[in-house]
Amino acid sequence: MILLKDIYKTFNKNTHFQKKLYEGLNLKINKGEFITVIGSNGAGKSTLLKVLSNDLDIDSGKILFGEKETTNQKSFETAKNISYIMQDPSANTLGAMTVYENLSMSELKGKKTVLKKCLIDKNKDKYKMLLSKFNLGLENKLDIDVSLLSGGQRQALAIVMATLKLPQILLLDEHTAALDPITSKEVMKITDNIIKENNLTCLMITHKIQDAIDYGNRLIMIHDGKVLFDISGEKKEKLKLQDIIEKFQIMKTDIVGSEIF
Numbered sequence: 001m002i003l004l005k006d007i008y009k010t011f012n013k014n015t016h017f018q019k020k021l022y023e024g025l026n027l028k029i030n031k032g033e034f035i036t037v038i039g040s041n042g043a044g045k046s047t048l049l050k051v052l053s054n055d056l057d058i059d060s061g062k063i064l065f066g067e068k069e070t071t072n073q074k075s076f077e078t079a080k081n082i083s084y085i086m087q088d089p090s091a092n093t094l095g096a097m098t099v100y101e102n103l104s105m106s107e108l109k110g111k112k113t114v115l116k117k118c119l120i121d122k123n124k125d126k127y128k129m130l131l132s133k134f135n136l137g138l139e140n141k142l143d144i145d146v147s148l149l150s151g152g153q154r155q156a157l158a159i160v161m162a163t164l165k166l167p168q169i170l171l172l173d174e175h176t177a178a179l180d181p182i183t184s185k186e187v188m189k190i191t192d193n194i195i196k197e198n199n200l201t202c203l204m205i206t207h208k209i210q211d212a213i214d215y216g217n218r219l220i221m222i223h224d225g226k227v228l229f230d231i232s233g234e235k236k237e238k239l240k241l242q243d244i245i246e247k248f249q250i251m252k253t254d255i256v257g258s259e260i261f
């Protein structure tokens with residue numbers, strides 16, 4: 001279980017640009033939950049992932065990974081247990097290295113060893129098998145520099161890299177947003193398969209509401225730094241696009257209160 005407890009965060013405190021974002025945010029993420037995260041622009045979705053990964057200091061509150069408190073942990077320590085995929089494909093992979101080298105780098109995660117030791121031929125067959133699932137021809141590009149790949153191929157590679165060593169939590173920040181509709185669908189389907197096959201815990205931010213409905217076993221809606229809607233199990237399975245659109249409309253009218261949801 002991962003817990004965010006009573007999180008407070010204000011940006012640019014005591015300045016003209018002060019932005020109070022979280023004022024007592026609480027979120028419990030159970031092991032094996034695949035949570036889709038939706039909400040308007042500026043609601044505080046990406047910041048949530050940054051807080052979880054210690055990429056951002058909070059003002060107060062607690063972050064717990066199981067029994068272990070990680071609140072003031074350095075981000076490189078937290079990175080050993082999480083995988084984080086961002087919207088921009090070039091942010092998740094190293095363009096100047098080959099596909100094979102990128103994958104081998106991921107094998108190093110959390111280990112005290114050098115890249116050379118991971119560049120072993122027996123891994124090549126494993127990588128080819130994992131890459132072939134995407135139907136993007138990546139399995140034939142192991143020795144090609146990543147900078148020469150398409151955005152979709154880079155995101156597919158990022159997912160394989162992110163799950164070579166299974167993380168305690170997989171954080172996806174609109175990871176299909178920059179892809180064309182067909183590639184996006186393909187990448188989303190394989191992401192879902194990888195999550196299910198490995199029973200991964202995952203938080204996935206998306207503005208594609210249908211994806212938020214179709215994938216995952218829990219959906220949360222964030223507005224103004226608060227979790228306003230939290231639905232899982234059968235209730236989530238019955239959720240329709242129109243239900244979510246109505247919730248967005250209510251939010252926009254500024255009469256938001258948890259009782260409405």
Ligand SMILES: Nc1ncnc2c1ncn2[C@@H]1O[C@H](COP(=O)(O)OP(=O)(O)OP(=O)(O)O)[C@@H](O)[C@H]1O
Binds near residue numbers: 011019045047048
């Ligand atoms: N480093 C920062 N400094 C100042 N303000 C910030 C910073 N990071 C985020 N914010 C502000 O906090 C709020 C939430 O930002 P966040 O990126 O979490 O929103 P989001 O829900 O992911 O939005 P979007 O859907 O547009 O990506 C926004 O008002 C944003 O401007």
